[in-house]
Structure formats: structure tokens, C-alpha cells
Amino acid sequence: MSYTVNILTTNETLVKIPFKSYEYPNLMELIINTYYEDIGECLGRGLCGTCHVKIIKGVLENTSETSEKTTLSKIYNVDTNSRLACQIMLNSKINNLTFKIITES
Numbered sequence: 001m002s003y004t005v006n007i008l009t010t011n012e013t014l015v016k017i018p019f020k021s022y023e024y025p026n027l028m029e030l031i032i033n034t035y036y037e038d039i040g041e042c043l044g045r046g047l048c049g050t051c052h053v054k055i056i057k058g059v060l061e062n063t064s065e066t067s068e069k070t071t072l073s074k075i076y077n078v079d080t081n082s083r084l085a086c087q088i089m090l091n092s093k094i095n096n097l098t099f100k101i102i103t104e105s
């Protein structure tokens with residue numbers, strides 16, 4: 001089964017990325033492998049915050065772990081729609097959602 005996730009990149013381009021369930025370990029790896037962005041400094045361990053995204057269209061049940069919340073609490077420009085892309089699994093729950101990549105600049 002194929003799904004699609006929409007990514008608003010740092011230069012405000014909307015990219016539609018098709019994916020299969022669990023094709024990559026997480027959303028961050030999908031973004032890096034299909035549309036290069038300079039994110040993922042800690043390689044998906046949920047520690048660096050460089051894979052900060054915000055859900056701008058759609059709803060994703062917030063199942064974030066304490067470690068994700070701790071990392072988010074230390075970075076810039078966080079709100080209730082903030083998540084770490086490396087902690088989001090590739091499955092039907094993110095089908096057709098739109099995430100914006102957030103950077104400090």
C-alpha cells in the first residue's frame with residue numbers, strides 16, 4: 001500500500017513524497033533520502049532537534065515519548081504542532097498530512 005506525505009521545505013516549496021509503510025525507519029530518513037535537507041544531526045536518536053517539523057495540515061495523534069518532549073522543550077520556535085521527524089513512523093497515520101520543516105534561520 002502506498003501513501004503520500006507533503007513536506008513544506010525551508011524554501012517554501014511543497015513537495016509530495018510517496019512512501020510505503022515502514023519503507024524507512026522514520027519520516028526524517030524519508031525526507032533526507034527523497035528530498036535532501038540538512039537535518040538529522042543525531043541520526044534519529046531524538047536528541048538534536050534538527051529534524052523539527054510542524055504539522056500544518058491534518059491531525060496526528062500525539063504519541064510523543066518523554067525524550068521527544070524533552071528535546072522539543074530545548075529548541076527554538078516550538079508549539080503544540082511541533083514534532084521530531086525522526087520520531088514519526090511511516091504508516092497510514094501520516095497519509096496526506098503536511099509537515100513544515102522548521103529551522104532556526
Ligand code: FES
Binds near residue numbers: 042048052
Ligand atoms: S535527528 Fe536528531 S532529533 Fe531527530
